[in-house]
Amino acid sequence: MSTDVTPAPAVPDRRRVRAEIWIVLGLSLGQSAVYAVLSLVVKLTNGGLRTSTATLNSSRADQQWLDLTLQVLSIVFALVPVFLALYLLAGRSIGLDRRSPGRDTATGVLLALVIGVPGLGLYAAGRALGVTAEIVTAPDTVYWWTVVILVAAALQNGLLEEVVVVGYLHERLRDLGWGMWPVIITSALLRGSYHLYQGFGQAIGNVVMGLVFGWWYQRTGRVMPLVIAHTLLDVVAFVGYLSLGDALGLR
Template sequence: MTASSPAPGGYPGTTPGGSPAPHPTTHPTPHPAPRDRVALRWEIVVVLVVTFGTSGVRAVLRLIDALARPEPLSGQTVTLNAAQSAVRWLDPAFQLVSSAVLVAWAGLAVLLLLRHCPPATLRPSGPVRSPGSSPDPRPAPGDSGDDAPLRLRPSRRDILPGVGLAALIGLPGLALYLGAVALGLSRHVAAGGTGDWWSVPTLVVGAWANGVGEEVVVVAWLATRLRQLRVPWAWIFVGSAVLRGSYHLYQGYSAGVGNIVMGLVFVWWFRRTGRVWPLIVAHGLIDTVAFVGAVALPGLG
């Protein structure tokens, strides 16, 4: 029986009795065979075009449009969660759909990752290989061989480091924003909301959807895939951080710079721990404070 033929009495990947076969133990960043690397390159291109890559291009165009206007950046206002319908009771539905899209992007990335990183065997033990192929034994450039195993499952231990990262990024980020507005390098940022009772809940949902979508795709998925392609960590730091900064540029230069710094810190954390949920917690808290705070203190923007 070949490696790709069904087991007797079941589908491929099942035991003779029809029950699922155990997954092989995997490393979070295996170096796949050449034919698999081609597929991974196309996966990266397609996922980024569908998700935050296109968002980055659109944000750059919006910044160019803002710079082409007669008024300076500091005289303009951008609304992060602008109303999407003139019918007030329909707006939260549109907002929730937008949040669902972000979560779906993360779900897509997780499903793709699970092809090589089964959730029951996340700790490193051996390389993944496709049927009939052999892994690339060469270490990635700059690879010390001690990449942390990828952990996608949440834990209570993720909360405290998430709060710490939120404070580390959020407080200097607020100071950077206020300074940039004063220097004319950023647009005023408004959180949006209609003022109805559902505004704050939908803003909170949107804040956490941002955290899930961005940290899973821009950090966990992208870093893992690039490591599988033998990309050095230095370039992963640059690529992930610049991608994060690019899709915030519509707010102004400071948003791009601030999010690049945030991206560098978050990739550093992910490289050391392999844990994505502290990043989600941090991002969710930062955006929740920003969105709800802007509604409660509109003069801050």
């Protein structure tokens, strides 16, 4: 008779898990949230949000080769927390794979439409009410490689936010015994907090996005459609602003 006994799954050390969460967030979007709050305070004390500007993807140097180098390095180093989160979750799937490319792409497109179309209205309303800063998503100086960098930045944002704030954080909070909705709400509030530099309107919009994305992840266990949706939203925002900015008088 065999005496082999299947070992019980290891019980996570909750104190260690909490420390790990703080470290990962402190190196990534938790740090961004702190700076976003401070940026919001500066805007509110310097004339308010109506007259403020939130600039994304700005030029980093006057020399073309140095600007490109700094842009690439910024994207590469911003992805380090993504690899750290995946490393810490080794052996656990968060659905960041090519198992269902067709379904993931279709779902990503649908989610991008669900979030993006109302998001445009929310931005316009926020600007009219003076609770959202003017958002500039492309640099003033444009080179032959600018569009490529903007697309790469959009992909970096999609990976960083969805892997860390959804895949990683959801899994780790569940390890701590949190229920589904506390996890979803906490993740969504974090997403809103690091967008506060854009104003209250955009922060609220990102909380709603976080609720939808968090619910979807809890339902499916797949982060890939969220990465696709987020990347598409940012590509449209970044490249669309660059393409239409002059025509609409935005640049």
